[in-house]
Amino acid sequence: MSTAARISVEGTGRHFVQDADDTVLRAALRGGVGIPYECNSGGCGSCRIQVVDGDVVDLWPDAPGRSERDRRKGLVLACQTRASSDATIRVRTSDEYCGTVAPVRQPARVITIDAVTHDMRRLVVRTEGPARFEPGQYLSLFVPGLAAPRCYSMANLANDDGDWELIVRRVPGGRATTAVFEALTVGDTVEVDGPYGLATLRPGVDRDLVCVAGGSGLAPMLSIARGAQAAGLLDRHRLHFFYGARTPADVCGGSELEQLGGFGTSVLFHPVVSTPADVHGQPWDGATGFVHETACAALADRLSDVEWYCAGPPPMTQALQQVLVVDHLVPVGQVHYDRFF
Ligand SMILES: Cc1cc2nc3c(=O)[nH]c(=O)nc-3n(C[C@H](O)[C@H](O)[C@H](O)COP(=O)(O)OP(=O)(O)OC[C@H]3O[C@@H](n4cnc5c(N)ncnc54)[C@H](O)[C@@H]3O)c2cc1C
Ligand code: FES
Known part of the structure; x- marks a missing residue:
């Protein structure tokens, strides 16, 4: 089918239109229908749906986010599914998954x-x-x-x-x-x-902020830091920015943060290196270890008093979640993260 498909969400009276080259997830979000999701790339499994009626194409049959159990239950990933005819899907939708800007x-x-x-x-x-x-x-x-x-x-x-x-x-x-x-x-x-993406800055939250970035997780954490400054949050709150790099040669982010007002006072940069013996020959006398452990140790007496933002490799974000939400009962709504599958 080379034309658009009309997709209905069973039991809700809601529908949306998916173009021939789109996916069910993207089309739903464009149409203001909030299907749960996180990564949009087949890794997390949050976007599982049941196709009740109609023909669909599985764009990535081996996507790691679709478990054996999902397969047995006939569930597919909306981010890796393209309808090739009009279709009906079963999924619990919520407006919280539609951001403020339609993609x-x-x-x-x-x-x-x-x-x-x-x-x-x-x-x-x-x-x-x-x-x-x-x-x-x-x-x-x-x-x-x-x-x-x-x-x-x-x-x-x-x-x-x-x-x-x-x-x-x-x-x-x-x-x-x-x-x-x-x-x-x-x-x-x-x-x-x-x-x-849903791990966005909460500009109305009146708390200190902690950004934990691993590797390329730098990008969204810089955006959060810049957004916090633009929203005036850094006039009355501190931002602790932890950056986890493998070697000293991988450390970055400091020069961008320096451009924010208050660097060294309200904006505190904490680079952490996991392999200090640098193959590139750069010396290192800063913090060493895993960035999530350094961040949690530094804020040990106030883990629940701050707003947490985190992005990077899934093992890092999952380890931080475990320490904060499971071990220390930090409210789940205070921890915002994107796993880079
Ligand atoms: C929410 C999110 C934000 C990210 N932000 C950044 C960022 O700011 N900077 C950054 O460097 N990286 C980021 N990444 C990682 C990035 O998307 C890529 O996974 C990474 O750059 C490796 O891509 P590659 O093609 O070079 O590697 P490959 O190993 O060739 O591809 C890896 C990725 O491609 C996708 N993929 C592979 N095969 C298929 C297939 N058959 N069908 C569909 N998808 C497939 C999967 O997502 C997989 O993880 C982010 C990932 C996510 C989920
Ligand atoms: S949003 Fe589809 S697998 Fe992550």
Whole structure:
């Protein structure tokens, strides 16, 4: 089917339209129907739905977010499912999954590519219209030549220039990141689709903030920090920014945070290195270990008094969740995270 499909949500009277090249999840969010989700890339399993009626295509049959149990129960991932006819799905929807900005797929021109570290690049793409998103959100980048898009978080804030600033970490052998590092150049056109993501800045929360970033998790945490400053939160609260790097040569983020007012007083940067013996020969006399452990140890007497934001590799975000929510009973609503599957 090359035309749009009409998808109804069983028992709700709600429906939305999915274009022939879209997914059920993205189309639902565009249409204001909140299907639960997190990663939009087949990793987390949050977007499970039951297809009651109609034909669908499984875009990634081996997606790690779909368990054996899901398969036995006939559940599919909405982010990896494309309806090929009108369809009816069963899922518990909620408006909380629809952000303040409906996602849009649109062309964008690459305007900047520069180095952040030896294996991380800042990539700025510009859309014709304004860049609308909340601090902490991400977009899907359609890299030319790749069938499936990849998610990258914005490091900047919403702006009328249409600039979406991304920080891409090279994954050895990774298809999208190899293309970004070796093929993409300034002036190229890509497609972006967004914004997505629920781990956004809570500007109305009157508490100190803690950002915990691992590797490329730097991008959304910078956006949260910048958003906190723009919202005036840093006039009356502290921001503790923990950055976890593998080696000293991987440490970054300090120069961006220095540009926020109050660096060293209300904005406190804590880089942590897990492998201090640097293969790149850089000495290190700062904190060592796992970033989530350093952050929790530093704030041990006030874990529940702060608002937590976290992004990066799933083992890091899951370990932080475990310490905060399970071991120390920090309210789950105070911990906002994106796992980079
Ligand atoms: C919410 C979120 C935000 C992220 N933000 C950032 C960021 O700011 N910076 C950053 O560097 N990275 C980020 N990532 C990771 C990024 O999306 C890529 O996974 C990473 O860059 C590796 O991509 P690759 O193509 O180079 O590696 P590959 O190993 O080639 O691909 C890995 C990823 O591609 C997807 N994938 C693989 N095969 C398929 C398939 N058949 N169908 C559909 N999808 C497939 C999966 O998501 C998988 O994790 C984020 C991930 C998520 C989920
Ligand atoms: S949102 Fe579909 S698997 Fe994560």
